[in-house]
Amino acid sequence: MLIIINNVLTFVGLSGVLSTIIVIADYFLANYGDCKIDINGKREITVKGGSSLLTSLAEKDIFVSSACGGRGTCGLCKVKGIDGCGPLLPTEKPYMSPKELEEGIRLSCQVKVKRDLKIEIPESIFSIRKYKSVVTAIEDYTYDIKRIEFKLIEPNEITFKAGQYVQLESKRYGKVRQPVMRAYSVSSNPSHTDYIELIIRKVPEGIMTTFTHDHLKEKDEISFTGPFGDFYIRDTGTDMFFVAGGSGMAPFKGMLEELNEKKSKRRIVFFFGARTTKDLFLLEEMKKFEEEMHDFKFIPILSHPEPNDGWDGLTGYIPPYFEEHLRDPKNTEGYLCGNPGLLNASEKRMRELGIEDIYYDSFG
Amino acid sequence: MKLTPQEVKIQERLKPGVVTLDGFLGKDKRHYNEIIAEDLEVLKGLAKTKEEIADRLDYLTKKALPYDEDGVVIDEIYDLQYVTARGRIISPFMDRTFWPKGIITLKNLQNGVEIRWTPLSIHLIRRYGFFQGKGATFRTEPSDLIKAIF
Numbered sequence: 001m002l003i004i005i006n007n008v009l010t011f012v013g014l015s016g017v018l019s020t021i022i023v024i025a026d027y028f029l030a031n032y033g034d035c036k037i038d039i040n041g042k043r044e045i046t047v048k049g050g051s052s053l054l055t056s057l058a059e060k061d062i063f064v065s066s067a068c069g070g071r072g073t074c075g076l077c078k079v080k081g082i083d084g085c086g087p088l089l090p091t092e093k094p095y096m097s098p099k100e101l102e103e104g105i106r107l108s109c110q111v112k113v114k115r116d117l118k119i120e121i122p123e124s125i126f127s128i129r130k131y132k133s134v135v136t137a138i139e140d141y142t143y144d145i146k147r148i149e150f151k152l153i154e155p156n157e158i159t160f161k162a163g164q165y166v167q168l169e170s171k172r173y174g175k176v177r178q179p180v181m182r183a184y185s186v187s188s189n190p191s192h193t194d195y196i197e198l199i200i201r202k203v204p205e206g207i208m209t210t211f212t213h214d215h216l217k218e219k220d221e222i223s224f225t226g227p228f229g230d231f232y233i234r235d236t237g238t239d240m241f242f243v244a245g246g247s248g249m250a251p252f253k254g255m256l257e258e259l260n261e262k263k264s265k266r267r268i269v270f271f272f273g274a275r276t277t278k279d280l281f282l283l284e285e286m287k288k289f290e291e292e293m294h295d296f297k298f299i300p301i302l303s304h305p306e307p308n309d310g311w312d313g314l315t316g317y318i319p320p321y322f323e324e325h326l327r328d329p330k331n332t333e334g335y336l337c338g339n340p341g342l343l344n345a346s347e348k349r350m351r352e353l354g355i356e357d358i359y360y361d362s363f364g
Numbered sequence: 365m366k367l368t369p370q371e372v373k374i375q376e377r378l379k380p381g382v383v384t385l386d387g388f389l390g391k392d393k394r395h396y397n398e399i400i401a402e403d404l405e406v407l408k409g410l411a412k413t414k415e416e417i418a419d420r421l422d423y424l425t426k427k428a429l430p431y432d433e434d435g436v437v438i439d440e441i442y443d444l445q446y447v448t449a450r451g452r453i454i455s456p457f458m459d460r461t462f463w464p465k466g467i468i469t470l471k472n473l474q475n476g477v478e479i480r481w482t483p484l485s486i487h488l489i490r491r492y493g494f495f496q497g498k499g500a501t502f503r504t505e506p507s508d509l510i511k512a513i514f
Contacts, residue, residue, distance in 0.1 A: 074454070074462075075460075075462070091460075094460040094461075095460070174381065175379075175380040175381030175385065175386075175387075176381035176385065177381055177382070178382070182450070182451060183450060183451060184450075201449075203449040203465065204447075204467060204501075205384050205385050205386060205501055206385065206449060206465075207381070207384065207385050209449075210385050245432070245433075246433075247450075275433055275434065303433075303434035304434065304435075317434070339432040339433070339446075339448040340429060340432075340448060340464070341429050341430045341431055341432035341446065341448070342432055344430060345430055
């Protein structure tokens, strides 16, 4: 028995030592030289081999979305591997759908650059940058929602579409030993290129929102990456239904500021859901949009108004109110941002009414 | 107790500030394996399996989801509310699964028992029998859980 245990321990020990030697040798001795990465067949970058594809691209200011910082735990940093990416690793497979496996999609944090590669990524990624910024304003919108303004330091200008989001990076604080990244829609007007603002709701137990609500102060420096996402207004001229609840207001605020500035003639109805009057915010701004814009209506709907709220507006769920504001379903687009429950119910009702073009920014 | 490297890593990930702000262990100083073993023993005495509990929580979660924070009463007994946040949370057990960020609260209108859980809690109960450490934000004693949802 002792001999067996001894042999097993020896084997395990030797395996461990050999693995360590291989890792150390790979780190210090493996020289992959310069490697070329062909992107979309249009652009070629040269990087020093040996790092992950995610890191190599980031070093050339090409930022593939990643929420875990390349630790292989978020599954977001997907690219299409055309050539040279090596075999799919067991660490990647759980994040891939059958279709993605078939198409050769890879996690860029798990692909090591050892030779020349060919990959495909969405063209929009080329406009993504990492920004250093300083907090210039923090304002309470409600008891659990804040507006935070970030003045850009480096680069000092950003180009984005209203409705897109950025990934904010926290710092170490309290018990939190590693920075985390979280996505937030930009709520400012894209024409203001030297700052962005975010609307952030505090999430119980949330690492990032506890950071932004309880630890972040004016003049603090903070980094973010972006812009990301395809939730933005299509330039079609149709009527638009906006639907949001809570901090889902954020992308619409930016969209409305931009549409107002551009003197848009589009007809817009904005349905905003909240529990009580304590959860409503930006009412003055919405009233101003109603006064200034060509055809804009803001419709707040409370699900649980309290007796002392003095609320004489609409109550209940949002979707039943769509029909009375709909002119022509074939000439109406739906834009939805918020909780999955609200979005699913809204989409279902819109489709029943004949609205076909519906765009989402789901929290779920 | 001899721990595998994987178990050591998981224990670290259950601590505050790694996956969630307050972690999954509360004030419990025990290793998660001991917490699981003790709770599964309690479940035996209560004649319920971890799968039955997870199935029930899953059923209630799906019923609550369409109503978000507005809340809904299901089966005339369960007063439910589902608060959602953007994004997904990774399982601390390194099983490479991600779960919606949400908090479901339930009040049993018949006996007044109140509990709360997350989609991740259901996964941890179903796959590992991990109800979280004593004093953890989302721990509910298995006996209270059963009183609330069955």
